[in-house]
Amino acid sequence: MAWAGKILRVNLTEGTCKSEPLNMEWANAYLGQRGLATKYLTEEIDPKVDPLSPENKMIMTTGPLTGTCASTAGRYSVVTKGALTGAIACSNSGGFFGNEMKNAGWDQIIFEGKSPKPVYLFIENDKAELLDASAHWGTSVWDTEEAIKHNHGDPQIRVASIGISGEKGVKYACVVNDMHRAAGRSGVGTVMGSKNLKAVAIRGTKGVSVKDPKRFVQATNDAKKVLAENAVTGEGLPAMGTQVLMNVINEVGALPTRNHRDSQFEGANDIGAEAMLKERESDGKPNLVTNAACFGCTIACGRISEIDRTHFSVAERPEYQIISGGLEYEAAWALGAATGINDIEALTFANFICNEQGLDPISFGATVGAAMEMFEDGVLTTKETGGIELTFGNAKALCDIAELTGRGEGFGAEIGLGSKLLCEKYGRPELSMTVKGQEFPAYDGRGIQGMGLTYATSNRGACHLRSYTVASEILGIPEKTDPLESDGKAGLVRAFQDATAVVDSSGMCVFTTFAWTLEDFAPQIDAACEGEWTVERLLEIGERIWNLERQFNLAAGFTGKDDNLPARLMKDAAKTGPAEGKTSGLDTMLPEYYEIRGWTPEGVPSNETLSRLGV
Amino acid sequence: MHKSLSIDPGKCTGCLQCEIACSLDNEGTFNPSKSRIKVFTFEAKGRFVPYTCTQCAEAWCLEACPTHAITIDRATGAKVVSDTLCVGCKVCTIACPFGTINFNQDTGKVVKCDLCEGEPECAKACPTEAITYVDADWTGLDKMRASAGAADAAAQA
Numbered sequence: 001m002a003w004a005g006k007i008l009r010v011n012l013t014e015g016t017c018k019s020e021p022l023n024m025e026w027a028n029a030y031l032g033q034r035g036l037a038t039k040y041l042t043e044e045i046d047p048k049v050d051p052l053s054p055e056n057k058m059i060m061t062t063g064p065l066t067g068t069c070a071s072t073a074g075r076y077s078v079v080t081k082g083a084l085t086g087a088i089a090c091s092n093s094g095g096f097f098g099n100e101m102k103n104a105g106w107d108q109i110i111f112e113g114k115s116p117k118p119v120y121l122f123i124e125n126d127k128a129e130l131l132d133a134s135a136h137w138g139t140s141v142w143d144t145e146e147a148i149k150h151n152h153g154d155p156q157i158r159v160a161s162i163g164i165s166g167e168k169g170v171k172y173a174c175v176v177n178d179m180h181r182a183a184g185r186s187g188v189g190t191v192m193g194s195k196n197l198k199a200v201a202i203r204g205t206k207g208v209s210v211k212d213p214k215r216f217v218q219a220t221n222d223a224k225k226v227l228a229e230n231a232v233t234g235e236g237l238p239a240m241g242t243q244v245l246m247n248v249i250n251e252v253g254a255l256p257t258r259n260h261r262d263s264q265f266e267g268a269n270d271i272g273a274e275a276m277l278k279e280r281e282s283d284g285k286p287n288l289v290t291n292a293a294c295f296g297c298t299i300a301c302g303r304i305s306e307i308d309r310t311h312f313s314v315a316e317r318p319e320y321q322i323i324s325g326g327l328e329y330e331a332a333w334a335l336g337a338a339t340g341i342n343d344i345e346a347l348t349f350a351n352f353i354c355n356e357q358g359l360d361p362i363s364f365g366a367t368v369g370a371a372m373e374m375f376e377d378g379v380l381t382t383k384e385t386g387g388i389e390l391t392f393g394n395a396k397a398l399c400d401i402a403e404l405t406g407r408g409e410g411f412g413a414e415i416g417l418g419s420k421l422l423c424e425k426y427g428r429p430e431l432s433m434t435v436k437g438q439e440f441p442a443y444d445g446r447g448i449q450g451m452g453l454t455y456a457t458s459n460r461g462a463c464h465l466r467s468y469t470v471a472s473e474i475l476g477i478p479e480k481t482d483p484l485e486s487d488g489k490a491g492l493v494r495a496f497q498d499a500t501a502v503v504d505s506s507g508m509c510v511f512t513t514f515a516w517t518l519e520d521f522a523p524q525i526d527a528a529c530e531g532e533w534t535v536e537r538l539l540e541i542g543e544r545i546w547n548l549e550r551q552f553n554l555a556a557g558f559t560g561k562d563d564n565l566p567a568r569l570m571k572d573a574a575k576t577g578p579a580e581g582k583t584s585g586l587d588t589m590l591p592e593y594y595e596i597r598g599w600t601p602e603g604v605p606s607n608e609t610l611s612r613l614g615v
Numbered sequence: 616m617h618k619s620l621s622i623d624p625g626k627c628t629g630c631l632q633c634e635i636a637c638s639l640d641n642e643g644t645f646n647p648s649k650s651r652i653k654v655f656t657f658e659a660k661g662r663f664v665p666y667t668c669t670q671c672a673e674a675w676c677l678e679a680c681p682t683h684a685i686t687i688d689r690a691t692g693a694k695v696v697s698d699t700l701c702v703g704c705k706v707c708t709i710a711c712p713f714g715t716i717n718f719n720q721d722t723g724k725v726v727k728c729d730l731c732e733g734e735p736e737c738a739k740a741c742p743t744e745a746i747t748y749v750d751a752d753w754t755g756l757d758k759m760r761a762s763a764g765a766a767d768a769a770a771q772a
Contacts, residue, residue, distance in 0.1 A: 068645045069635045069740070096631075103646060156648070179658065207644030217639070228742065238628075289661035293630035298742035300628035304661045323661040 001211045002064035002528040003027055004107045008128055010121060012195050013054060013113030017121070017128040022107050027064070028531060029614065031538075034090045035505035035545040037061035037079035037108060041088070042548060044110075047555035051081045051187070052169070052194040054114035060101065060160070060200065061109075063507025064529050067102035067208035067295075070220040071227055072509035074099045074295025076183075081556070083187030083194070084171045084363065084418050085437040085461040088552045091174070091188045092465075092504055093160075094294030094302075095181030097202065100158035102507075104204030111195060120148065120161070120199035125206050133198035137167060140356045140406075141176040148201045161199035162189040163358030168408025169193065170416030172363035172439075180325025180355040181294065181302075186438060186460050189358050216527035223512075223520050224298050230515035232475070237301035237511065238291050239273075242329035245442075245470075246272025252474055252483060253577025254447030255333065256440065258340045258392050259369040260433045260566075263444040263574045267342025271332050275344045276303070282310045287344055289323050299511060303327060305348050313349035313399045325355050330464075333442035334365025339372060340392035350402040357406030366439035367419040368401055370431050379426050385411045436461035436553075436562055445569050445586075447579035448473050450481070450489040453589045456563045457493065459549035465510060467496035477514060484578065486585030490593035498542030505545065544613040547597075547605050551615060560603025563590060617692040619751040620728075620735060622665050626745035629656055629663035636740035640731055649719065651728040652737045652746075665746055667737070668715040668728040670694055676727070679710030692751065693730040701725055 009018045023040075030036040037059040049055045058080040065073045076098030082089030101109070104125050111121075118137040119130040136144045145159040158178065166173035166189035173189030174182040183189075210216045227233040236244045249255045250268035257265040269275065276288040285306070293300035305326025307314050314320040327335075327348055335347040354361040368390075374380045375390040382389065386404075388397050388411060404412025414422055419439050423432035433440045438461025445452025450469030455462040464470070469492050473483035481492060499518055503510050506525060518535045526533040553562075569584045594601060598609035605615070634650035642649045652667035674694045677685040684700035685707065687693070696716075703723040707716050716727040728735075730748075738748040749756065 069632065069639060071742075099647070103648065203648075205646065205648035207638070207642060207646030207649070209644045213639065213643070224742065290663075291628060292661075292663070293628035295631055296635060297628075297630050298632065300630060300743075306661070323659060 001209055001530050002068070003032065004102060004105045004208070006106055008106050008109045008123070010109060010111050010128070010130070011113050012111060012115040012119065012130070012197060015115070015130050017130065019126070029541070030545060031064065031502065031505040031541050032107065033061050033063035033066070033075065033077050033505045033507060034079065034092070035501060035541060037077065038088060038090065038545060038548055038552070040108070040110065041079055041081070042552050045081065047081070047552050048557060049081060051083045051086060051191055054195070056081050056191060058111045058188065058191050058195065059108055062098050062102045062107055063505055065524065066507030067099040068210055068220070068507070068528060069217065069296065070508060070524050071224045071298040072294065072296060072512055073507045074297070075507050075509055076101060077504065078175050078183040078188040080188055080191045082460060083173075083190035085186050086556060087186070087436050087460055087558060088549045089186035089188055089460050090504065091183035091185045092510070093175070093177055093181050093183040094297070094509060095178030096295045097158045097160045097177035097181075098507070099295045100202040100204045102204065102208050103206055104202050105206045109200070111197060114194065115196040118196050118198050120197070120201060122152070123200070123202045123204070125204060136198050138164060140164060141358050142179060142356050144199050145179060148199060152201070154203060157201050157203045159199055159201045161358070162192050163356060164407045165357045165359050165405065165416065166190055166193035168413070168416070170359065170405060170408050171418040171421070172360040172416075174358045174360050176355065176358045182355075182358070182360070184360045185362065185463065210528040211530055212527045216524065219523040219527045223516060223524055226520055227298055227512060227515050232477075232514040233299045233512065237299050237514070241273065241291065241301045241303045243273035243276060243303070243327060243332060245329045246332060247274070248474065249443060252447055253574060253579040254444040254451075254483070255337050256433070256442065256444045257337045259338060259366075259373045259431065260440070260444065260568050261373070262576065263447055263579060264577045265337040265340070267340070268337065270342040271336040271344050271347060276305065276327065280308050282308050287348060288326060294509070297509065301511060307348050307352070308345045311345040311349070312396065313346055320349065320352060324352050327351050330442050331361035331365070334362045335398065336365075337442070338365050338369035339398055341395050341398055342393075343395040346395035346399055349399050353402040353406045359402070359406055362441050363418055363439045364402070364405060364415070366433060367415050367422060368398060370419040370423055370433065371415060373431050374423070374426055374428055377428070379428055384414070430567055433566055433568065434462055435565065436558065438462045443470055444574065444579070445565060445584045446574045446582045447577065448483045449486040449585055449589070450483070450492055452565055452569060452584035452586050453489055453493045453593060456565050456586055456590065457497075457593060459546070459553060465500065467493045467500060468510070468513070469493055469496055471514065475514070478517060484582055486589050490589050490596050493593060494596050497546050498539055501542040501545040502538045505541070540613065544615060547610065547613055547615045550605055551610075554604060560594070563603055617751040618733070618748050619670065619754050620667065620730070620738060621747045621749045621754045623745050623757070624662055624664040626743045627654065627663040627665055628743055629654055630742065632740040632742060633665055633737035633746055636736040640736040641726070649726070651726060665737075666715070668694070669713070670728075670730070675710040675712065676707035676716045679706045681706060688729065688732070691730045691733045694727065695729045696725055696727060698722070698724050
């Protein structure tokens, strides 16, 4: 019940697809999705393996509630050793693909080996086969998805695929499903490309069942009511999307700008939610066409946008005069504030390219920001960039470099290295705003102290979604803490990390946590899954997952020294705003965090902690 | 007095809660592929459009059925398929001009919206009131109200 009870094991080297039962002992210990797939991965691969070698594995995984009527319960994740980071990677996506996989009767698909030629996996319920993808290799996500549906004569197939960037080894390629939803971070699409796997196409019609349907419907209805009545999930997110944050974060002085040189962006008003709603002079229409929901989501934060047809990016390009996935806060920040560009139409164009070719807009925009700083410093010149004037604020340069990176061509191939390798290559490693090789997202760790610790300790490299303490420090959820204060943040980060690991393992979306606590999750999970699922049990599972991921990274060669932040955040004080004069208090937060985690001062989980959790 | 499902695509977010609820009520599992109501996404226009049987007063499916398997539920006005009488010949699916009655491979019968005996699950599940269950004589009431308001505002301007 809830779990389909089956795993599909696809050996790409041999070209075989085999069904095997789900390990229910592990499901009970790790719930599903992020936790469960991480357990499988750690049992099956050597953490030291080269992420792009056939010995790495890639797991597509659903949660026990994926495909049910619970709000937002359409999520799936891609778990692997990340191409960008070399750390454990788990990237989560919405859309409709996760439900289709679950409805076809599969909890997980484990890909191993490497196909001798480009293939895609086609699943119709129990039937799974690898098909030739040579016609799709070298085409975009959009073309691949359309062609596969057309070839099978079935518009109801759901597709997850990589774009050209993933084929070409761009380090932060995504897996994109349903045209513009993505398992975005850490280079999970790069791993997929290294296996010569272009796409996974699924049609599922078997149905998903739960332990106690009547109690489950009641529990999920109660929880939906909480979402509807909450100001963020009931009003803010549907109307403004995550872009509701742009002005808020800028005002608190935590909007990293121009590769974190500044922490407030003078153009924030031009690239946020209000800008997307404003009627344009050219056609009287706003950038935002509508909001949109993923499977089963009663929040519907998704943005659907159309670029101004008179804008330079698309004026001569009718193929981009279309409606597609628009700017979320993270993308608008990375493509805009991190690069100092305040042209929302240009950002939307770059975002479309990220959708089309499967690029993580966070890592892409942040890497462009780092390259712009090197260009302004004279380390990079038009000789290296192929003639592109890569200055902060240059919207045309952003659009051009997005297309090049999407295709892994020219200087785009260098931007595709990610900020860490790019800055190292040009002798300026200190300009890379990364942790464990992954670019920072849209919050400055000086103005929001908890986020500095969040980035430093995140198991998949810098990431806001591993412990979104912004909720507490800025929005007051579940209770307000002072964003400029580092005291007490170790405990806060740890609590968010454990709870989020549970949410990511359930099949539901982390955005529900603006309104829900584990008190809201537990009754839904308990009504769906065999056994008894209390808040206490879920919290222990969250902690178990966190420690398992940590163990993977330590075995992969990371140490406590990698729980760090760039000198820019540790030594250069914020110049303006409420955080003026502040640096990150990581030095005091980190030892406390290790202690609260039950880890040694070197950041290694103690034997006692591991045995208590059964890791 | 009968009620009708009233659909306002402008309010639909494409979440499929209607399909999920319909399948649970009719099939006992969460299985949108077996839903009697479907949401169509028109990517090029950024529109999400739920669609299902409108319960024709003179129902072509009912007229076409050679085994008289489709009858009228007097309480709701719904055209209802009897699984006992349906032989899966699919003539009704040809007769229906709207495509809202369809064959189910698993059961060998046709399926269509039966208004859930007067408590349609899709309308209950819709989080945005894109699907409502309203007086069958007044499905245009909301649009009419909006038009009245607009006309009045214009007159006052």
